[in-house]
Amino acid sequence: MSNPKLATNALHAGHDTTQTSGTRAVPIFQSTSYVFNNTDHAANLFSLAELGFIYTRLNNPTNQILQERLAAIEGGVGAVVFASGTAAIATGLMTLLRAGDHIVASSSLYGGTFNLLNVTLPRLGITTTFVDPDDPTNFGKAVQENTRAIFVESLGNPKLDVLDLKGISKEAQAAKVPFIVDNTVATPGLLNPIEHGANLVIHSLTKYINGNGTALGGAIIDAGTFDWTNGKFPEFTEPSAGYHGLVYSEALGAAAFTFKLILEGLRDFGGALSPFNAFQIIQGLETLPIRIKQHSENALALAEWLQDRKEVAWVNYPGLKGGKYYELAQEYLPKGQSGLVTFGVKGGFEAAKQLTDATKVFSLLANIGDTKSLIIHPSSTTHQQLTEEQQLSAGVSQDLIRLSVGLEDISDLKEDLEQAFAAIDKSVLA
Numbered sequence: 138m139s140n141p142k143l144a145t146n147a148l149h150a151g152h153d154t155t156q157t158s159g160t161r162a163v164p165i166f167q168s169t170s171y172v173f174n175n176t177d178h179a180a181n182l183f184s185l186a187e188l189g190f191i192y193t194r195l196n197n198p199t200n201q202i203l204q205e206r207l208a209a210i211e212g213g214v215g216a217v218v219f220a221s222g223t224a225a226i227a228t229g230l231m232t233l234l235r236a237g238d239h240i241v242a243s244s245s246l247y248g249g250t251f252n253l254l255n256v257t258l259p260r261l262g263i264t265t266t267f268v269d270p271d272d273p274t275n276f277g278k279a280v281q282e283n284t285r286a287i288f289v290e291s292l293g294n295p296k297l298d299v300l301d302l303k304g305i306s307k308e309a310q311a312a313k314v315p316f317i318v319d320n321t322v323a324t325p326g327l328l329n330p331i332e333h334g335a336n337l338v339i340h341s342l343t344k345y346i347n348g349n350g351t352a353l354g355g356a357i358i359d360a361g362t363f364d365w366t367n368g369k370f371p372e373f374t375e376p377s378a379g380y381h382g383l384v385y386s387e388a389l390g391a392a393a394f395t396f397k398l399i400l401e402g403l404r405d406f407g408g409a410l411s412p413f414n415a416f417q418i419i420q421g422l423e424t425l426p427i428r429i430k431q432h433s434e435n436a437l438a439l440a441e442w443l444q445d446r447k448e449v450a451w452v453n454y455p456g457l458k459g460g461k462y463y464e465l466a467q468e469y470l471p472k473g474q475s476g477l478v479t480f481g482v483k484g485g486f487e488a489a490k491q492l493t494d495a496t497k498v499f500s501l502l503a504n505i506g507d508t509k510s511l512i513i514h515p516s517s518t519t520h521q522q523l524t525e526e527q528q529l530s531a532g533v534s535q536d537l538i539r540l541s542v543g544l545e546d547i548s549d550l551k552e553d554l555e556q557a558f559a560a561i562d563k564s565v566l567a
């Protein structure tokens with residue numbers, strides 16, 4: 138095939154059936170280790186003179202197919218999978234950075250990522266400046282001499298702000314640091330950050346890519362476009378003490394970061410994906426292109442319906458005309474704006490809690506991107522550890538409800554919310 142498109146890659150990329158006994162489905166290679174032909178073969182694998190499987194913490198044939206499929210879909214030279222989205226982010230940053238380094242990040246991030254950057258990494262000497270992502274030049278203004286990465290989410294969770302990726306990528310280029318984009322909410326079904334200048338793309342595979350809420354997973358896709366020899370990344374240009382003097386940029390060229398992630402990141406931090414979970418995630422990925430369209434269609438219909446409800450103070454969905462991010466959404470997410478909708482309930486914190494207690498089809502839980510519809514009140518749950526000011530800069534007001542709109546019939550979803558609105562105490566709503 139000359140140039141397979143998204144739907145074809147989602148079904149076929151990375152799987153050569155002649156290498157798997159002709160199995161049409163990708164098999165689960167449930168093995169921790171791989172028999173070497175002889176001692177020389179083993180020595181060649183360890184020295185990278187030959188590429189092959191050694192131990193499942195580093196790579197596995199099922200995981201490898203998922204990696205090649207994700208690289209094809211996002212347009213990268215390589216991909217590495219991890220036990221969770223969080224393991225991908227933590228291992229990626231630990232592979233890239235050292236004590237004394239600095240990150241410039243969007244203030245509108247997933248709560249777990251915010252805590253990693255704001256609390257845990259500073260303990261190890263890596264600090265972050267958070268900036269308002271609406272103006273791309275804010276990133277450039279926050280760059281310091283020791284800045285080594287710019288980190289954003291293409292579609293922020295839960296603020297649902299659409300970022301001007303092209304504008305921010307110019308700031309990263311000027312600063313000569315990699316531009317890292319978490320593309321979990323938008324998914325490669327709707328947006329490919331590499332087309333807009335991202336050097337590394339991150340996914341929590343747990344969400345829309347698996348899509349069924351059955352397996353945790355994460356990935357980093359390497360665009361292969363970053364120049365590691367620009368003087369700021371000596372660990373890529375000097376002999377690596379951690380891998381018998383290997384000079385990553387010379388030996389591996391465009392795939393230098395992909396290999397460092399495997400040879401040092403997975404080897405030393407151990408956040409490997411189980412091949413069973415890789416299999417589950419492959420089943421989900423096959424149908425991502427059609428699922429994400431329906432998630433987007435249902436979310437837009439529900440957002441429009443919510444706008445007309447008397448109990449609702451405001452609605453945020455990037456596909457709503459007149460909304461703050463509508464124009465950016467048309468530019469970056471023309472095929473659909475994914476399945477998350479947020480809205481405020483009149484009556485604030487208490488009314489929001491009563492609403493989330495009353496839904497029957499929408500499940501009250503802390504996840505997104507499931508085929509089933511989900512609901513949560515972030516201020517009292519996912520974001521409760523943040524101060525009110527931090528909550529607000531992450532886009533979380535006290536009255537905010539986040540919906541992850543699933544694939545149920547839209548009329549049933551409306552009926553469920555209708556009865557849940559009716560269950561809110563009238564004195565609280567007023």
Ligand SMILES: *Cc1c(COP(=O)(O)O)cnc(C)c1O
Nearest residue numbers: 221222223247294321341343354
């Ligand atoms: C869920 C999520 C993560 C973390 O992924 P896990 O698989 O839960 O570890 C990171 N980024 C975003 C945007 C997420 O929604």
